Structure formats: C-alpha cells, structure tokens
Amino acid sequence: MTRSLKIRTPQPVENRPGLDEIRTRVGTHSQFYASMLRRLADAHRPGLSDLRTRTEGDYTLGLFDAWAGVCHTLAFYAERDANEAYLRTATERESVRAHADLIGYQLAPAKAAGVHLAFEAEPGDAPDETLEYAPGLRVRSVPRDGETPQIFETVEPLTARAEWNALTPRLAYPQVLDADSETLSLTADVARVNAGDPILLMRGNMPVAFGEGEGFLRRVSDRSAGLDGRRIVALKADPTNPPPYVYIASLLVFPAWDANQALNSANLGAAVSGGSWTASALSTTTALNNIGLFTLNLAISSLVFVPPDPILPHAMRVQAGFFGNIAITRRTSPVESDTTAGLSGTGAVIFAGPSLSAGSYTTQQPSDILSTAGDIDEEGTPSSGRGFIYLEREFTEITPGQTILIRDATHEAWVSVHAAETQSVEGYSMSAKVTRLEVALSGTGPDGASVSLETFQTRTATVFAMPEALTLSDLPITAPVGAADGALTTFQVELGTSELLLLPGKTVIVTGELEELAGVVASEVLEIAENTLDKGHSILTFTTPFANRYVRASVTICANVAFATHGETVQETLGDGDATRPFQAFTLSSKPLTYVSARTASGMLPALEVRVDRVLWSLVDDFRDAGPEDPVYIVRHAEDGTAQIIFGGGQRLPTGQDNVEAVYRKGAGLAGHLEAHQLTLLAAKPAGLKGVTNPLPPGGGADAEVLEDARKNAPLKVLTLGRVVSLRDYEDFARGFASVAKARADWTFDGFDRPIYVTVAGQDGVELAENGDDMQNLKAALAEAGEADQRVYVQNYAPVEFGLEARLYVDAAFVPDEVEAAARAQALDVFSFDSRGLGQPVTRAEAMAALQAVPGVLGVDVDFLYRLGLGKTNEPHLVAAVAQPDLSGGLPIPAELLTLGEAALKLEIEQ
Template identity: 25%
Template sequence: MNSDFNDHADLTRWNRAGLSHLDYVEGNAATYLEDLRNTLSLLFLGDAAIERWLGDPGNDLTLRAWQQRLLEQYRGPRRDYAWELLRSFARAVHVLAHTTSALANERYLRTATQWDSVRRLVAMLDYHPAPPASAETWLALFGRSDDAAIGEVEVGLAVQNAPTDGSAPLIFETLNNIDVDYRLNELRAPDFDRSMLQLGLGPATPLLTLQLDSVPPALGIGARALISAGDLGATVRLQNIGAGSVSVQYQDAAALGLDLPLADLRLHADPDWQQAPRLNGPGVVRTDRAASVGAGDVLAFVSDSFHISGRGTVNVFSVIRVLEVDGDRLRLSANVPAGKALYPTQAAGPQQDGGSRLIMPESLGYPQVWLDDDALSARTPTAQAVEDGPGTLYRYLSASLAPRAWYLATGTPACCDVIETQPAALRFSGDPGDLASGQWLLLQGTTGWYSRRLAGLEQDDEGFELQFDSLPAAERWYQGVGLWKLQLADRRYDRNETPLFEAPAPGSDLSSRLWLRLDDMPAALVPGRSLWIAGSDSGVRVRLQQVEADPAGGAALCLTVTPPQDPARFPKADSRVHGNLVLAGHGESKAPAVLGSGNRVLSSQEFLYAKTGIAFVRDSRYTSGVRAAVRVWADNREWTQVDNLRDCDATDTAFQQQLTGDGELLLRFGDGEHGQRLPSGSSNVRIQARIGNGLAGNLPAGSLSKLKKPHDLLAAVLQPAAATGGGELEATEALRDNAPASVLTLSRAVSARDFQALAERQSSVWHASARALQNLPGARERIELVVVPAGGGNLGDLASHLRRTLEQQACPGVSVQVRRYEGLLLELDILLRIDEAAYDPDEVAARVRDTLVAALSLEKARLGTPLYRSRLYQLVESVEGVENADCRLNPSGFFNDQDLPSAPGHLFTASDGSIRRISPHPGQLLYLNPALASPNIRTEAHHV
C-alpha cells in the first residue's frame, strides 16, 4: 500500500452519495513498487551497494515526468531475483487491494455492480424488482358480412403482426370476451359523405372557384360551361385555371341568384353535342309543305271576309313579309293564324325607261296593292285608260311612294297552308344520339344562354324534339349544347366537415352525443360497451352510456358516450366508429402444465415455473402496477393472485408471485394464517401462463393486422392505436433509487416525491416527475404527474392506469392528473479535430456519435434536468482519437418531438451568443433523437 496511507490519505473524501463507484484504494502496482524502493532506501541509507541496486530516484520536476519514470521503472527489464520479488509483491498488493475495494463496493447499493449483490441488498429492504410489463392495445374486430355471423368471440383470440425484417411475429391475445356484430364494424354519420357547404352564384356573386384534384387539359379559359347542383343550374364561362382550381363566371340569361350545395355541384364542360334547332320563335309558322318562297318575299292571306248583297262573299287580304325560310317553317313579319292559306304576291317595279310609275297588270286578283316599305302600306292603284277605245291599259302608282309594290295576281294559287303557329321551339334534324332525359343542356336564346335539364325527347322520321319543363316565352332559340365529356366535382364535395358530435352545451367545450347511420339497434350495442372513435389524425376510446332511436323513424341512432369529447377533433368526413372493440395484451397463452404437488402440512409452499418471458397485465391493485398473466389451479379450483399474502385472511385461496434473477416465476402459497395452505395431492397444482413482455410489444398503430387462426365470425382485425405500456424488468440502475425510496413511501403516496417514486417503480415508466398543483376553491388536492413511458411514444391507456394505481395508494381525496412529457430535441453541431495520421476520421466521428446517442438518449435523460455544454465536451473528448472539439447547442432553435416549435425554460448564453446551458421546464425532457434531429459531426485535421 501507499506509504502515506496511514499518515495522510483520507479516502473517506471519495465516499460521497451519487458516485457510481467508491474508491477505497489510492495507488497501483507502479506506485507501490516506488513506495517499496523508497522504504528500502531509508532502511539501507548510506549503503552504496544497495543504493546503486535500487537505482537513482531521479529529479522529477513535473507530475508527468514522475509518472513516466514510475512506468519505465515498473515495465523495465528484469534485473535480478530480489527486484522481481519486489515487483511481484507490488503487483500482488495491487490485485488484492483493488479486489478488496471492489468487494467493499458490493456492500453498498449505490455502487454494487453485481446483480446478486444488488438483489441481496434490495431484499434486505423487502423490495423486489418491478416485473416487466406487457404492452396492451385495443383491437377493432370486423365481423363477416353475414346475418348468421353474429355471436361471442371468447377471450384469447390471437392476432399477430407481419414483420418485414424476417423476425418472428409478435402475438397479442384478447383479454375479454366480446359480442361481435358485423353491423358495428364501422359506423359513420348519416351524411358523412355530403359537404354542408353552400356556394353562392349569380349576378351579385358572379365568380365561383372550384377546387379540383387535377385540371383536365380540355378545359380552356373562355370556354362556355354549365354548373349544376340538383335541380339548379347556370351558364358559366371558364375564367381562371390554376394547378388545382378553376374559376367560373356567371353568364346565365335567367339572372337568378343561386345557393348551390357543394355536395351536388358539378361543372359540365367540353360538350360532345352542339346543334342548331329548326326555325322557331315569334312569327314562325309551320306549313303543310315547303313553299317555293324566299326571304324578303311578301305573302298574302285572307285576314277577313264579309258578305255583300249581289256580290256574295268578299275577302279582305293582308300581307306579311317572309323573314326566314327553313323547309316547311317560315318566319313572318307578323303572326298568321293556323288554317290560313298563303298566297305569293308579285312585285311591280317602275317602267324600264326609268319612268316615275310602278306598273301593274290591268287585271288584279285583289284591287289593292302593297308598297314595299316597312309597313307594307296598302294602296289602290290608278287605272290607265286605253287611248284608242274603252278599257284599262294597266294600273300604276307613283314611283315616289316606294321602290316597288306587291300585288296579288288574278288566279294566283296558294303556295302553302299554315297548319301551326309558333310550332315546337326545339326541333332538330337528324338523330339525337345519346341525348336522354335528365341531362343538362345549354340553350342559346335571343336574350342569352340558359341552362335547362332535358325533360323528354320525341323522335320521328324527320328528326327529334327536345322537351323542357319551362322555357322563357317569346324567345327564339339558336343553339343547343350538351353531352358533356367532363363532369367535375369539387374535391370537397364528399367531405362533411361539420363535427360528428352535437354542439356542446352552453359553457362547455365538450360534447357526449353523436348520431350514427344504422338501420336498427343491434343487441350487442348496450351501455358499457367500448367504442373506438377515429378522427382525421387521432382516435379515442369511449364508453357507451345510452342509445336512442331516431324519433323521426330515420335510419340513425343517437349515442351518448363518456368521456365527452372536443367536437372539433372529429369531423364527420374523417370520423369512423368501431363498435367491435376489445382489449388485447402482448403474449401467447401456453398449454396448462403441472406445477407440483400440494401438501397441507407444509407452510408457504413455493413452486418455480421454469419459463421466462411471462406476460404481465396492468392491475392497479398491485404496487408494481402489473400482475402476472397466469392462472393457477389446485384440485381443479382456481386460486387468486394477490400482491402480498400478508393482506390475506386464513381462508383466502390466494398466491403471490415474484420473478427470480433468471426471469422465472416463483409462486408462493399461504401459511394458514395469511392465505390457505395448499391441499394435499399428487401433481394437483397446475398453471397456465401467457408468454410475452417487454418493449418489443410497443407496436405502432396498424401493426396487428392478421388473425393467427381463421375465425368463423371474423373477417379482419384493425389496431387503431399504438400498443403501449410494454417495459423491461426493472434495471439495476433503477433499483439504486427505487429500493431506498420504497422504504420512505411504504407503498403510500403523501408528498409529490412519493408519487414520482411510486410511478417510477413501474416498468412501463422510464421517468416521472410529480408536483402539487394549486387547489381550486372546493376542489380536492391535486397532483400532476409528467410521465416518460418506456420506449417513448404516447401514453395511451397507461395514463388512466397510472392515475387509478396512484390514487389507490394516495390519501383519500387526492386527484392525480397524468400527462405525457414534452420531448425537447437536442440539436448538435460538432467539429472534431483529429490526428489523421493516427486515426480514421470517419471511425472517430462514428464513435462520437454512438457515445452521444448512448449518453443523451430518451432513456438516459431526466425530466427537467439541465444540460451544460461542458457535458458535451466531456463526452466528445472522452472518445479516443479526439484531440479537441467545438460544440454548438441547438444553433437552429428548438423543436419538440412533435415537430412543433418549442422553447426551454431558460437559456444561458456566452458573449458570442452560443448556448452554454439549457434548462428545460419541469415537464420537458431534453434528449438526442438521431431519427428526428441527427447530430451534425464534422472533422478536420489537428495541427500541433
């Protein structure tokens, strides 16, 4: 040992709580050899031979020189047997001293490194390591769509994931029986697929923008199109076309303001049919045959008749001008009643020599003629007498009255008869093709474009006629457009963004009532049933309280659930309710096995179930928060598992369990005072266990998608939420804190520190932090517990389980609120200086990265614990090959693990603005997550 050991060394200065190792030894083989040399020098002082043999002690001016001399002395070549005896003795002292120091450490819980030592020390406190925990999750079962496939699915239904890495699938089993009904597979709101938006369009709001998934290339700015919504329609023109939208401008001649439901709104564009109708509108008549007349001709018809004595019936003629001709259809300058015969008139012009008279025949079929002016004015021509005898040579009018005149020649036959006045407006030639009732068409009239839905279609040998319920009167139609190649819907048309839940009561933000589409009330839909409500980006489990039928007799049911929910989280378009919901736990049940033979004479019999990986399920009655997933029978009677037999009466058929150091299950039965003794029998104690626990069970949502075996009632399975709560056996490091804390809490929570200690005893929890909240008037005591679940992620049902467990261990009236930690991401920018002649920079950078990830991981970090930049330097420069480094903390700011901006409680910076210390809030946990914020590690050559 060091020669100064008894005189000067005070090793108790190292024995401070919090160290991972207590150092009871000062020195090593090299220093011990030097101590021996110095001692011999003093004993043989003045003996030159001995002094030469011991060697010159040298003149050590620095600590480094002293260390270098001692190493060379110890490692130098052998001189003789006496020197080798000294060196061997120094080496033996080194080994024995450090062995004794190590054994001394094993006697102290804070420094013990051997599992057996830790186990014995915590056993002295009557503390047992918390068992592992098995993850749990909710499964939505999908029944086969068959009326006969309704019934009970018993506990133990096995489902599994499908790993992509070649590993064996994980098995989960349902923990309860459930009545499955295929009608409850997936329930939706009655109008979930109909948008409730109303879009205005009309003269006051002429522009409307539609959002499209994609814009077809056939759409072009300026093209005419049609907007429809149910029985409402309007003519529009395409105005603006973008990458995912198109704007239309109202151009309907009806000039009506429309309120269009988005769910029914369609944009009809790119017509495949466009045709002009037969002549129609005011002044149009249909005749019995195609007349040989042209536009501009004047026709006469009998407008009146009367009887004159001696002369008989005298007809009065009127004339009209032909404006357009379309086969047997004529557009006339005035209306002509049906049944009238039309007579062609003749034109009389001036004399060929340019005279001033309009010359007509001497004999006229009607005494009056009509001037070729706008009004076709009637005149009576003057007779020109024959100069050589009596009679009339011709009749004439002054050419100054009109450029010409029309007269009805004697004996002129009718050119046609009017059989219909203002005939059917929309008559077309040819074949209608794919036109059919119900289609939307655009019609161009005198006053503009109209949108109309086709009510009917009649076809004959001469063409076809379109019929509409209503058309503007006195309108002439020029064109019909239809058979739209494109019928586009706004991409929001089937998204009902209104909340699934009814509006909250006044003064509240939460609601418990929702309506679902269901024809009748399944027998399985009873109060107490668990339901999963999936929203757009999250889901929640609720419990059914009440079911009411639609008083109006509709195909809907009103459900009241608990707890109430924020309606904004669940829009109808994205919300689904899974009614066949059952809890499942990680693990697979094994066949029952014989545990041993009971003996009533023996007290507190123990049996070892030599299986590892036992599943543990949540149970708030247990201090550890979980109980073993085992069933035990003695003489075919099932015994009850309890947390501790000390709490049992002499008549209770109970047992308790604990894990051995090898992870096997040790079961202990009663002693007759605390729990019954086992009945005597041969191999009469049997056990059945479920195997599966640990962090591996914390599967993300959607992982469990396969039934292990087909089931007569089931078609599929869905895991709507992540599995949570899986944790490993309590680690040795955790025992150092949790075992002493158990002595202080005695499984009861009084102070905030007690709540934290009890929470951290559970394997499902990595870290916890508790604080007392201010009591509100009339409210009971409140404790807030911030939890880092094992493996990270969300709490899920672990939050409610922790709350129940801690409230049972707390004083009456204490309310515990459990919330998830806020993960504050650590961003690192590190420059390493490396002797590149001796080390590979990439390998050194990889080792630095691994060191940082291991030391600053989620599991290692602590809630609310600050991080100093000096800690980074300590970690980085401890890696072999790093000469020195530059480290920067979060140069780009702070984000949490939900990718949202965040901020720590305090930041301490240097004069150059660099961060020297980050102090999180009590509920924040600062950690390094390379998947979300990978450290930026750069290297450069180190130059001396």
C-alpha cells in the same frame, strides 16, 4: 534501495458522498511488498534483523511476494464487497436484488403491451344476429425485417355485429325551405331544371307566396353542379346550424310501456313524441334484450315521415296562354239568337268566338255575371260557381283534380281544375284544337284572399300547370368530427343511423383523416357514456373528448372492439403436491410470464391462475401478507426470466398426483410494441369473424427491470409506504408504476387552487395511451394513495428535440472519422431519453464537456445550439418547460424533455 522503502500500507480511505463507486482498498501488491521489506529493518522487530538478503531468489523475499499477492487479492475483493453492500454502488444484479429484498422490493419482470383490436364481422343469416366471443381470441402479427411473430390475446368479451364494422357519422342534414327561401339544392337525378324555369314552392297542394307583397311564382336565376353530384339551383344554407326538421318521431319510454307487447308501428304510436330518449333509459325501464332492441330499431325506422306541411319545390312543366279572351260563362237567361250582337261585351264569354251555344246568358259586364249562378246541363255548360277557360292549344297532361296557376302582369290565382277535355274552337278568324278546363270562378291569391278570374287580362295572362315535384338533396355537414358543432360538444358525434345496441360502456375506435394535416390518418379509442336517439339518429356521448379533429367524410367508427395484450395462454400441470414439504416450489416451463396492467402500487399483476385439486389459490406479494392457513403462493423470477411458483410453510400443498395446475400466459416486453395495422392474422378464425387489425400501435409494454432501473426504483417502496403526501411522493409513486420510465410532479395554479400535475413518460419515450389501462390505473392508484381533496392531473410528457452543430479539434494521432463517430455516439447518449430528465435544461457548457470527453478531441467550438423549429441560434442554454397552467383555461401544459435530434447533430472535424 532500502532508503527509498517506507511503510505504504494501509492506505487511507476517504469517500465523499454521492459517488457511484467507493474505494476501500488499503493497498496493492507493490505497496504490501514494499511495506514488508521496510519492516525487515524495523528496530522494533529484532527477530527480523538477521534477514539482510535483498536479492531476487531469496526464499524469504519469495514468501513476501506471495503474501503480498494474497493481500492484494483480499483487498481487491474486500473493496468489491464493500461496493456491493450499497445500492448506489452495487454492480451485480444479484446484489441489487438482495438489497431490494431487504425492503420487500422485487425487480420488476417484463410487462405485456396492450392494444385495442378492431374486428370485422361477417353478415349473418339473420339481420338481428349479434356475435358473442369469450376472452382469449388469438391474433398474430405480420413480422417485419428482423422481427419474430408476436401473439396477442383478447382479455375481455367481444360483442360484434356486421353493421358495426365501419359506422359513419352523419354526413348530411335535410334541406328545409320556407316562404323566403331563395336557394335550394336538388338531387343529381333531377333533369331539365334550367335558368328561367318557373318554380313554385308548395305546402301540400297550395303554393307558398315568396314574401309579403310578392307572388307565388319564382324562376331559376342560376344553377351549378356540386362536387358531390348535387344540382345546386341556389346557394345552400350554412350546415353548421341546420334548421330543425323532423325525420322521425322519437320514442319516449314511459314506465307504463309493456316491453312484452309486439313492437310495431301500431303499438309504438302511443309512445311517439317529438323529444329524444337514451339507450340507458330504455335498458333500465324495459326488459328488452338484443333481439327486442333490434326489432325496436326496425319499428322506429318504419315511422320515418316528412314533417307536417313541408314546403317542397315544384317545377311547372306546362306554360300556356289563352285562346281568345276570358269570358265567364253563366247561364242566367235564355238566348234565342246564335250571335253575340246583343251582348254588351264579349268579355263575359269564357271561350273565344262570336257564336253561342243554346242557353241562357247574361248581357251584363263580368262583374255582374259573377253574381249569377248557373246549372249543369248535358251540353257541357259549367257547373254552378264554375266557368270554362280555353288554352291556346291541346294539353293532354292536364287532368281533372290538378291545380293550375293563372298569372298576368298584376295578378296571380291558384285554381283547381274540375274537368278537362279537348275541343275544337273558332274565333278571331282562327280555329284550333284546344284544351277546355272547367275551373272555379275565383282562385286563391298570394295573400290568401280570393281572386276573381275576371280580373285577368286575356292577352297577357299565362297558365302554369303540371307541377313536378323536385327532390331536395340533403345538405352536406362539413364541420369536422371532434369539434363543437351546434348542439354537439367535443364529447359527441352523431351517427348517420340509429344504433340502439351501442350501450354505455362499449368501446369504439374512431379513424379518419386529420383536419389540420391533409392525408394523415389517425385513430383514437373512446368509451361510450351515453347513446341518445334523437330524431332517428344516434348521438354518441363519450367519457372523454375527442383528441383529434377529423375530416367528416373520412371518418369510420368501429364498434367491434376488444382489448388485447401481448402473450398466449399456456395450460400446464406443474406436478405433485407433498404435504410433508414446506415451501414447495415449481418452475413454469414457458417464459417470460406475462404481466398485465393492474390497479396496484406496482401497476401490474401476472396473468396466472394456480389451482390445487381444482381449487384456486391466491397470489400474494409476500407470505407476511397472509395468515398461516391461507391458501396462497408467491412468484419469483430468475435472472433468465424464468418464473417460479413458491407455496408457503403454513398452508402446505395437499399430497396428490399431478394435482398442481397452472393456466398462465407467456410473452411480454418491448417486443410487443408493434406498428399500427401489424396485428392482422387471426390464429384460429372463429365463425362469424372475417378479419382483424390494430388501428393504433400497442403500448404499455416494458422489458424486465435492468440494474439501473432497479437501483432507482427499489427505494420508492419505502419512500412512499403506500401513501402519497408530498410533491416528491407523487413523483416517486408514479415513477415506480409499471410502464412509467420517468415522472415529475409540479404544483400548478388554475386560478382557484393548486392542483398537482404529474408528467409521465413511458419506456423508450413511448407515451401512455390516454384512455389505456396504464394511464387509467395510474390515475386511480394515485387517487387511492393520495389525499381525497387533492386534485391531481396526470398527462404524457412533451418531447422536444434540439440541434447541435460544433467543430472538433482532433489530435493528429487519431483517425478523424473514428473520433467523429465516437463523438456523435457520445453526444447522442448524453442527451438521449434515458439520460435526460423531465424539465432538465441543456447548456452549451454541458455539450462542450460531452464532446471534449471523447479521446482524441483537443478542443470544441459550439456554433449552434437551438430548439428545433425556432431557427438556428447559439443559445447559452435551452430551457425545458415544467408543468404550467394553460392561460386559455385548458388543462395544464406538461413538462418537456429535451433530447438531441440525430439528424440535427452536425460535427465538423479540424486538425
């Protein structure tokens, strides 16, 4: 036994760089015990030579055993202490916190999620009523299974109006006809428009010729019913480029306009022009308040008019022939006989029959008759320059003042009716009760020239009368909202009404069915950059382009929007100030303290106000950032999330009773990541508000920083020192920002220079809202910390899933189902969002190694390794793209993050 003993302590200590755990233990109990036994026989220690007993129960050996245990314990904890002395190897949260404290870094507390809420306002008693609400409106969530209700509060004022609940884009534009129009669309209530019906297009009281060398009259060749109830009498025009049409004269705001004068049509008349004006121009050049703008809106609406001399369709409801033949009655000489035997022809007589009334008549042909004028007499002779025509029957619908169209095979004339009466006439061996019309001797032809009525052949001529105006329907706009449409860009949408109170800076939520995904409804938040009133309709221009393209008829725009964050307000008296005590501290009774997004290096600030003797004190990150007389405090968090407010030793709290008060909010973390339309309960229903919802799910929340996150993020503060210069600086700065779990910075080239492209991902893979506070604050913070001339893009990552199918050869000693479950959990963990990096590839060897590490797995065969959506293949490696320029000229393409799809992981067990 003695021959086998040797000195085994201290053990050599060697640690290569990059280890997650270091070894400093110089020996174990057995090693220390063996070394002490070996030294009993050491010739250099003659005093121990008499201790020759090696049997159990000897007191000396018992003492050695005890001290070996002491050494073992000391060596164990010395190694533990050594690991806790380094940030990479520390395992205790307090150790990581202490390391972070050395460089002024505090483990990040939980951060509140945020979301834009859409409120529904009730119509007020007054039509111009605008509702104003201060921040602090509380909204409660409807919990799902396993959830608890979460409370959100608005953090900005809300301005609401009932008509802003669901604004709609412009859905149609007016139909405008011209002389060459071959098609038209009528409203559904227009009856009796059938194929073959005569149609006139009229400008005012005058028909419009169909085209050069053509006549006035048109006929309906076909008709059909539109899906929206319109009666399609012809094909509609292309709605993507509607012709110009003035519905309303736009108001041009002149500097000389007196905002105090009454807003009515008379006073606005001098300010009417055909251009357009903007809401911001109005607000800067006049002193109109909300009531004034509302009144102005009504006044402008009253100015709606059709354009000068529009062309409108008319259906000719009366179609008649002539009784007898046409003769133009002109009294020029007395006639004593009551027969027409002495006349040269009957064509000069406008009424049928051989008998004449007493009077003077010409015996010349019609061309000669036209050169002679007659006088009005009591016997009904026509006035000077006029004649009588007799229709084939009675038409009481035709009255004086109307106009008629006379048409035969070769001529057309538009003639005014000066008188109309019913008479009984005889002629051609027949008699009838007919309508006699007194008309001018000539009418207007399609070319605008005068056409004599004597040119018409009686037997083939037809009278068209009683033009009934047909109501044109507006033509639908089918272009999707969010797409460039004519003069509109992807930044704009035209509303169906004028909304003067939607001023720049207001936030709206657009909701609608996606054009490319039928039945899928999406929403997005946009901020108004300008509101232009153009011919009676508001055109909203946004600060950012639409992210989606929506089916126009499905779109609603809510302007009753306010931003809210997770947490509810608490008012608390912290206690008494004591001027004799430095660094006095108070603990908040509610937790966790809400932190919200802010434009700081950390990306967040607490929702906290502390007042001492009703005076507001300031929050600082560290007392070293303040002077000795500054009224400041710091906030520190315990392991359980409790927040402690600590005052300094320079400017101490004044002595007083209950003079330290705090107003703060409690609630934060990923519990606030709810689903869309889950925030629907108003905690206290304010007057005028009917309901609320969240069209988009809340985002930007984060749980308190865990050990591994702190281990990675703590050095970031000293890596950048508040400035970003290198590519790695941009990545480190973004990764240390609140709500950002992963970040990657890449150079890109856009054809002109090399901008930096920063790809970010939120906690649990949640994307940061493009227009949300987190994304905007990160962009602003990077711009402030970076070089002024360095262009930087920040965008969400592109999540990509891959599939893995493999066969596992399992040891017969293990339960196959348990091995399969362990292997599945191992693969999903190794290739999860938390374990992968942006732009990190996946290899077949890596997948095999992950599965092979599971106890009981003897071997692995990978059958398929592929990107989802590209078909099953067995690739040796899958590449995750890094940020790269868009060759089409758009923004660069963000970096990808490859994760294993749970449904695409298939394992087959073989033994």
